[in-house]
Amino acid sequence: MKAKIIITPKKAVLDPQGKTVQTALAHMGYTDVTGVHIGKYIEIDLAPGTDKAAAHKALNDAAFKLLSNPVIEDYKLEIE
Amino acid sequence: MNFAVLQFPASNCDQDAVHAVRLLGHSARLVWHKDASLGDTDCVIVPGGFSYGDYLRCGAIARFSPVMQAVKQFADNGGLVLGICNGFQVLTEAGLLPGALIRNRDLQFHCENIFLKTATIDSPFTNKIPAGKILRVPIAHGEGCYFADEATLAKLKANNQILWQYCDQDGNLTDSANPNGALQNIAGICNDQRNVAGLMPHPERACETLLGSDDGKWIFESIFAALKNKPVAQAA
Numbered sequence: 001m002k003a004k005i006i007i008t009p010k011k012a013v014l015d016p017q018g019k020t021v022q023t024a025l026a027h028m029g030y031t032d033v034t035g036v037h038i039g040k041y042i043e044i045d046l047a048p049g050t051d052k053a054a055a056h057k058a059l060n061d062a063a064f065k066l067l068s069n070p071v072i073e074d075y076k077l078e079i080e
Numbered sequence: 081m082n083f084a085v086l087q088f089p090a091s092n093c094d095q096d097a098v099h100a101v102r103l104l105g106h107s108a109r110l111v112w113h114k115d116a117s118l119g120d121t122d123c124v125i126v127p128g129g130f131s132y133g134d135y136l137r138c139g140a141i142a143r144f145s146p147v148m149q150a151v152k153q154f155a156d157n158g159g160l161v162l163g164i165c166n167g168f169q170v171l172t173e174a175g176l177l178p179g180a181l182i183r184n185r186d187l188q189f190h191c192e193n194i195f196l197k198t199a200t201i202d203s204p205f206t207n208k209i210p211a212g213k214i215l216r217v218p219i220a221h222g223e224g225c226y227f228a229d230e231a232t233l234a235k236l237k238a239n240n241q242i243l244w245q246y247c248d249q250d251g252n253l254t255d256s257a258n259p260n261g262a263l264q265n266i267a268g269i270c271n272d273q274r275n276v277a278g279l280m281p282h283p284e285r286a287c288e289t290l291l292g293s294d295d296g297k298w299i300f301e302s303i304f305a306a307l308k309n310k311p312v313a314q315a316a
Contacts, residue, residue: 009182012229012230013182014182014185014225014227014261016183016185016186016187016261017183017187020187066136066140066141066144067136069137069180071179071180071227071228071229072180072182072227
C-alpha cells in the first residue's frame with residue numbers, strides 16, 4: 001500500500017521557482033503556458049493490510065503537522 | 081543573565097551567539113536539542129544554521145526536537161526567546177511566531193550586509209536601540225522572504241509586532257533595499273505577548289567593530305535591560 005501526498009504553494013504565496021520555470025518555458029516557445037506552480041510529491045509506503053480509513057486519518061494529521069506548512073501550502077492525500 | 085543557546089544537528093551560528101553574549105558580559109551555554117529541560121535560563125536563543133539539513137522545509141523537523149517542548153513552555157511562562165535566521169524559521173514552524181519564511185524572490189542565497197530600521201522600541205528586543213538608529217548587520221539566507229496572509233499581517237501591524245524592516249542606509253523602506261521580497265520589508269517580528277521574537281539578520285555576527293559593525297549589540301543590550309526589569313521566568 002502506498003500513500004501519495006502532493007504539496008503545492010497556496011495561491012497567495014509568491015512562487016519564484018514556478019515563475020522562473022514559466023519564463024523558461026515561454027522562451028522555449030511554449031506560449032500556451034499560463035502558470036507554473038512548483039511543489040513537492042511525497043510517497044509513503046504502508047504495510048500490506050493497513051486499515052485505509054485509519055491510515056487516511058493519521059496521514060492527514062501528519063500532513064497538517066509536518067509534511068506541509070498550512071500557512072503557505074495546500075496538500076492532497078491519496079491512498080492506493 | 082543566563083542565556084541558553086539551542087544546538088540542533090547543523091546549527092552553525094550557535095557558537096557565535098554564545099560568543100556575542102559572553103563578549104557583552106553575560107553568561108551563555110549550549111543546550112543540546114535532545115535535552116528536555118533548559119535548566120537555569122533567563123533567555124533562549126534559537127540560533128542560525130541549517131537544522132536537519134533544511135530537509136522538507138527550513139525548521140520543520142527541528143520544531144519536533146525534545147528541547148522545543150521546553151522552549152514552548154518557557155515562552156508560555158513569559159520567558160524571552162529570540163530566533164535568529166534558521167531560529168526564526170524554527171519558531172514560525174513551531175507556531176510560536178505567526179507567518180512563514182519562504183524562498184527568496186530571486187532564488188539566490190544572500191550573504192551581505194543590510195540596513196535595518198527598528199519599527200518600534202516597545203519590546204524586550206528593541207528597547208535600548210537608540211532613536212532613529214539604522215542598524216547595519218549581515219544576512220545569510222536563501223529562505224528569508226517573510227510571508228503571512230492578509231489577516232495576520234493586519235494583526236501584526238495593529239499590535240505593533242513588526243520589530244525590524246529592511247531599509248536603505250537613510251532608513252527608507254524601499255523595494256531595492258529588500259533583499260528577499262519579504263512582505264512590507266519585514267526582517268523581524270514578535271508574538272502578541274512580545275516575549276518571543278525572530279529575525280532573519282544576524283545581530284550576533286555584528287557585536288564588535290573588528291567584524292565590521294557592532295550595531296547588533298543593541299538588540300542584546302535591549303534583552304539585558306528587559307531581563308533586569310522583569311521577574312525571572314520559570315524554566316521548563
